Amino acid sequence: MVNSVAIFSGKGGVGKSTIAAALAQLSDSTLLDCDPQLSVSDWGDRRGSSPLVIATQLGRVPALLQQHKKIVIDTPGALVGNVITALQSVDLILVITSDRQLEIDALPATLQVASQANKPTAVLLNRLHPLTDPRSVFEILQAFDATACPVVIRERSAHYRAWTLGKTAAEYQPDGDAAHEVRQLWNWIQETY
Ligand SMILES: Nc1ncnc2c1ncn2[C@@H]1O[C@H](COP(=O)(O)OP(=O)(O)O)[C@@H](O)[C@H]1O
Ligand SMILES: [Mg+2]
Incomplete structure (x- = not known):
């Protein structure tokens, strides 16, 4: 059973905060905001409900x-x-990337840092175009010796529309595709690790 997940990438704009908030809400986990940009803290301020969001520093995580x-x-x-x-x-x-070249190029450096932690690591493909076949990206990940999460999160407007309202895609459109993908992702995590 997975009780703690770090959403990680050395690159900005890949969807870390979006996925972190989505998974924390779904699993009713405490959301630790270790990014000085405080994106999920701002998001949490727009909510009146769980998850609890704590703005902190990376060094405080073990405590x-x-x-x-x-x-x-x-x-x-x-x-x-x-x-x-x-x-x-x-x-x-959980390392986040999209299939765009700028982000694929940044992936080896991120994976190298993740490997130093010696913990189970999976790569989640986020913001995949709704019509793109993920298999070509899975091949690239294989060449990097990375474990690919078979569930992919596609580019869907529910994610950023929900964010404005301090919600997650699953709260904004519970029966929508974005909500379905995030639930599948959480189930895969729990079944696999
Ligand atoms: N699956 C997705 N579909 C659509 N937009 C997304 C998705 N994931 C992230 N975004 C958007 O991409 C931008 C960057 O996401 P963000 O979570 O802030 O990335 P990071 O935390 O890695 O910098 C935001 O505008 C966010 O709404
Ligand atoms: Mg962020």
């Missing part, structure tokens, strides 16, 4: 893990030194 049973961590969009402290203390590192 906070002792105090909260279920945790999702949003990490900074840069490969900062003490990210390893946080990555080492979780059950699963």
Whole structure:
């Protein structure tokens, strides 16, 4: 059973905060905001309900893990030194990328840092165009020796429309495709790790 997940990428704009908030809400986990940009904290301020969002620092993650049973961590969009402290203390590192070349090019550096933590690591393909076949990207991930999450999250407007309202896609459109994908993702995580 996975009680703690770090959402990780050395690149900004890949969807870390979006996925972190979506998974925290779905699993009713405490959401640790370790990004100085405070995206999920701003999002949390627009909500009146769970998940609990705590703005903190990467070095505080081990202590906070002792105090909260279920945790999702949003990490900074840069490969900062003490990210390893946080990555080492979780059950699963979920690396986020899209299929765009700029993001694929940044992936080896992210994977290299993740590997130093010695924890189960999977790569989630996010913002995939609704018509794109993910298999070609899975091949690239295989060449990087990375474990690909078979569930992909596609580019869907529900994610950013929901964000404006302080919601997740699953709350905004519970029967929508975006909600379905996020639920599938959480189920895959729980069944696999
Ligand atoms: N699956 C998705 N579909 C549509 N838009 C998305 C998706 N994931 C992220 N976005 C959008 O992409 C942008 C960057 O996402 P964000 O979560 O802030 O990335 P990061 O935290 O990695 O910098 C935001 O505008 C967000 O709404
Ligand atoms: Mg972010």
